[in-house]
Amino acid sequence: MLVSRVIKENRLIDSKSFNELPPLMKEAISDLFKLVEKETGNIIEKFENAIEKVAKFHNINREKIYEYIDKETLEQLGEK
Numbered sequence: 839m840l841v842s843r844v845i846k847e848n849r850l851i852d853s854k855s856f857n858e859l860p861p862l863m864k865e866a867i868s869d870l871f872k873l874v875e876k877e878t879g880n881i882i883e884k885f886e887n888a889i890e891k892v893a894k895f896h897n898i899n900r901e902k903i904y905e906y907i908d909k910e911t912l913e914q915l916g917e918k
Contacts, residue, residue, distance in 0.1 A: 851867065851868075851871070851910070853910060853913055853914070854913060855906065855909045855910045855913045856906075856910065859906065862896060862898070863898065863902065863903075863906065865896065866892050866893070866895075866896040866898050866903065867892075867903070867906060869892050869895070869896070870888050870889060870892045870903065871888075873887075873888035873891060873892065874888045889903050889904070
């Protein structure tokens with residue numbers, strides 16, 4: 839089995855927006871969704887808390903994560 843196939847099969851998100859991200863951002867976004875799935879409570883609070891933790895852990899500006907989320911949302915809605 840090809841390594842690229844294994845990586846692609848285990849990818850959390852398979853979209854143009856995600857695929858265009860640099861490796862560090864891909865890792866951060868994957869971590870973001872894993873954190874959101876683990877936490878309980880209000881989805882908005884879970885997402886905000888996860889963004890804070892991931893941005894701090896990966897030393898990434900929160901705004902970059904929000905920009906990705908906006909871009910991904912538009913892509914998934916078919917508006918871009």
